[in-house]
Amino acid sequence: MTTYTLTVVGPMVGRRGKPPKPGWLSSNDRHAHWAQRSKLTAQWRQAAYKAMLAAHLPRLNRVRIVATALVPNARLRDSNNLEPTAKACIDGIRDHTERIADTKVAVQLRGCLPDDNTKHVVGPDMRMRIDRSVQLPTIELTIIDLEAGDHGPA
DSSP states (O other): EEEEEEEEOOEOOOOOEEEEEEOOOTOTTSSSSSHHHHHHHHHHHHHHHHHHHHOEEEOSSEEEEEEEEEESOOOOOGGGGGGHHHHHHHHHBEEEEEEEETTTOEEEEEEEESSSTTTEEEEEEEEEEOTTTSSEEEEEEEEEEEGSSSSOOO
């Protein structure tokens, strides 16, 4: 079984008159403005795509993904609330079309996965780990190639 790990560093969100906060996408942000949520989603997707390119991931067909959010303290959190962040990261590593900012031009980008549907991806399974050295919102994607041997639980 071959395993790859991508470390995706996300954005900080500026707030008028206050220090910036981590730009996590959360299931609890039901009342966030759609434009702000869309911008954050694009930033996470782009960060994951860049991390995938830097890691030189091969083309994969069927994988299991474990997404681990790295947090700086032991404050109680619900790891499943960060599934929208993991979703944006997985969208960034699959084949997708990206629109070039302030233009009507769209570019087809080739990811390491042909798609993120159930035919190709099992998961993501959400986890959380304390890492006191983390200053920016960070998520680790552990990508397990299911076609390279042991398939484990589906």
